[in-house]
Structures are given as structure tokens and as C-alpha cells.
Amino acid sequence: xxxxxxxxxxxxxxxxxxxxxxxxxxxxxxxxxxxxxxxxxxxxxxxxxxxxxxxxxxxxxxxxxxxxxxxxxxxxxxxxxxxxxxxxxxxxxxxxxxxxxxxxxxxxxxxxxxxxxxxxxxxxxxxxxxxxxxxxxxxxxxxxxxxxxxxxxxxxxxxxxxxxxxxxxxxxxxxxxxxxxxxxxxxxxxxxxxxxxxxxxxxxxxx
Amino acid sequence: xxxxxxxxxxxxxxxxxxxxxxxxxxxxxxxxxxxxxxxxxxxxxxxxxxxxxxxxxxxxxxxxxxxxxxxxxxxxxxxxxxxxxxxxxxxxxxxxxx
Numbered sequence: 001x002x003x004x005x006x007x008x009x010x011x012x013x014x015x016x017x018x019x020x021x022x023x024x025x026x027x028x029x030x031x032x033x034x035x036x037x038x039x040x041x042x043x044x045x046x047x048x049x050x051x052x053x054x055x056x057x058x059x060x061x062x063x064x065x066x067x068x069x070x071x072x073x074x075x076x077x078x079x080x081x082x083x084x085x086x087x088x089x090x091x092x093x094x095x096x097x098x099x100x101x102x103x104x105x106x107x108x109x110x111x112x113x114x115x116x117x118x119x120x121x122x123x124x125x126x127x128x129x130x131x132x133x134x135x136x137x138x139x140x141x142x143x144x145x146x147x148x149x150x151x152x153x154x155x156x157x158x159x160x161x162x163x164x165x166x167x168x169x170x171x172x173x174x175x176x177x178x179x180x181x182x183x184x185x186x187x188x189x190x191x192x193x194x195x196x197x198x199x200x201x202x203x204x205x206x207x
Numbered sequence: 208x209x210x211x212x213x214x215x216x217x218x219x220x221x222x223x224x225x226x227x228x229x230x231x232x233x234x235x236x237x238x239x240x241x242x243x244x245x246x247x248x249x250x251x252x253x254x255x256x257x258x259x260x261x262x263x264x265x266x267x268x269x270x271x272x273x274x275x276x277x278x279x280x281x282x283x284x285x286x287x288x289x290x291x292x293x294x295x296x297x298x299x300x301x302x303x304x305x
Contacts, residue, residue: 019271022271037286038289041285045293049293053300066233077226080264084218084263085215092211195257198232199249202236
């Protein structure tokens with residue numbers, strides 16, 4: 001077996017080996033992220049399509065909500081940083097530090113949820129709901145709330161997921177690969193926002 | 208230990224770059240640019256940010272190249288296809304309206 005591993009003529013793909021050299025949990029999370037990327041792309045395409053095809057597209061985002069969205073971006077980016085630090089600590093075997101960094105990540109996620117929820121409430125107060133708005137373009141609410149709503153669902157699920165991983169890793173029930181896999185998910189949630197923020201919020205300043 | 212320190216410094220650098228690019232994006236939103244120029248700049252900057260996150264935070268740069276090849280190229284093709292066909296059609300629908 002050891003001899004075979006050094007034999008260059010045996011391909012990685014001949015079977016009996018892991019050609020990607022990652023654990024099955026990590027590969028599974030990557031495949032989930034792949035399919036989830038396509039889901040979010042479909043929603044972003046839908047939003048952009050109806051936006052291009054409709055005159056008088058609502059622009060309910062005032063400078064204050066652009067500023068708020070920038071702060072939300074900062075929260076998510078910083079929570080990604082604390083998450084990589086958590087993964088690094090987990091690989092070192094430092095369970096207490098890793099759990100601490102994961103809780104910092106959760107704090108960033110919670111801040112995002114609170115700020116985004118506040119922004120939604122303000123929009124709803126101004127009559128912008130999923131089914132209608134003062135500009136008479138109900139497609140805005142439908143696509144905007146579906147897109148950001150699915151993203152919020154992912155953030156909320158991520159916060160719960162991370163809390164479970166933090167507790168389980170501290171208690172020794174999970175290993176460092178579980179922390180890394182949860183980190184992949186969290187970075188993905190951050191990554192999706194990196195596209196929603198410019199395409200939905202920033203562009204509404206010009207077009 | 209020094210290896211770990213250099214890794215943490217790498218993560219911090221990536222985070223700072225991501226923040227700077229975000230600030231540039233926000234500033235762009237307040238500068239008077241033509242719509243197409245602004246749209247393409249924002250998309251390029253966002254793809255750059257996404258690449259940084261995937262490469263360093265999600266560690267794909269340090270995985271085997273075969274994993275990258277299996278995950279990313281076909282995903283990019285799918286995403287580009289999904290944008291390339293509907294968007295010109297959206298503009299056409301707008302022109303068809305009386």
C-alpha cells in the first residue's frame with residue numbers, strides 16, 4: 001500500500017484514495033455551498049432582470065440606509081475574520097480560545113440580524129412590503145424581500161449552527177474539522193452579502 | 208509558532224483589504240459615473256472580494272488544485288450563463304413597452 005502511494009503511475013482517480021485530500025464533511029459542505037451559490041445567483045438574476053425591465057424602479061434606500069448597510073457589511077466581514085481565527089485556534093487544539101472566537105463571530109452575526117431587521121421595519125413602515133409599495137412596483141418588494149430574506153435565513157441558521165459547534169467543540173464532542181466546516185458555511189454567507197450589498201444597495205444610488 | 212503568526216497576519220491583511228475595497232465601493236456610489244462604468248466596476252470589485260474570501264478565508268488556495276478545478280470553473284460558467292441570457296432580454300422587454 002505504501003509502495004503504491006509512491007508509485008507515480010497509479011492515478012489519484014484509480015480508486016481507494018481521496019483525490020481531493022479533504023474529509024467527507026468538508027467536501028459535503030463545499031458541494032452544498034456550490035448549489036446554494038446557484039440558488040442565490042438565480043435570485044440575484046431575478047432581482048436584476050425585473051429591475052432592468054421596469055421603469056420607475058423604487059429607490060427607497062436613503063443615505064442613512066446605505067450607511068447602515070455599510071455597517072452591516074463591516075459586521076459580516078469582521079465576523080469572517082474572527083471565524084478564521086477560531087478555525088486556526090481549533091487546529092492548534094486550543095478549545096477555549098476557539099470557542100471564544102466563535103462566540104465573537106456569533107456576536108457579529110447577531111449585530112447583522114438586528115441591523116437588517118431594523119432596516120426592514122423602517123421599509124415596512126414606509127409602506128414597502130413584499131406585496132406592494134408606494135411606487136406601484138410590487139415586484140420590488142417580492143424580489144428584494146425574497147433575496148435578503150433568504151440571506152437573513154442563512155445568517156440566522158448560521159448563528160444557531162455556530163452556537164452548537166462552539167458548545168460541542170468546547171465540550172470535546174466535535175473535532176477541529178467540524179469547526180472548519182462551519183467556518184466554510186459562515187464565509188459563504190459573508191460572500192453572498194458581498195454581492196447583495198453593491199447590486200441592491202449601492203446601485204440604487206445611481207439608477 | 209512563527210508560521211502561525213504569519214498566518215494570522217495574512218488573515219488580518221485580507222480583512223483590511225476587504226474593508227478598503229468596501230469603502231471604495233461605497234465612495235463609488237456617491238461619485239457621478241456612467242451607469243455601465245459603475246456597474247462593471249462594482250461587479251469587478253465584488254468578484255475580487257469574493258475571490259479573496261474563497262482563497263484565504265475558505266482556504267481554497269491551500270487545498271489540492273483538483274478540488275479547485277472541480278468546484279470553481281463550472282460554477283463560474285453557470286453563473287455567467289445565468290446572467291448573460293436574461294439581462295439583455297430584460298432590456299429588450301423595457302424597449303417593447305409602449
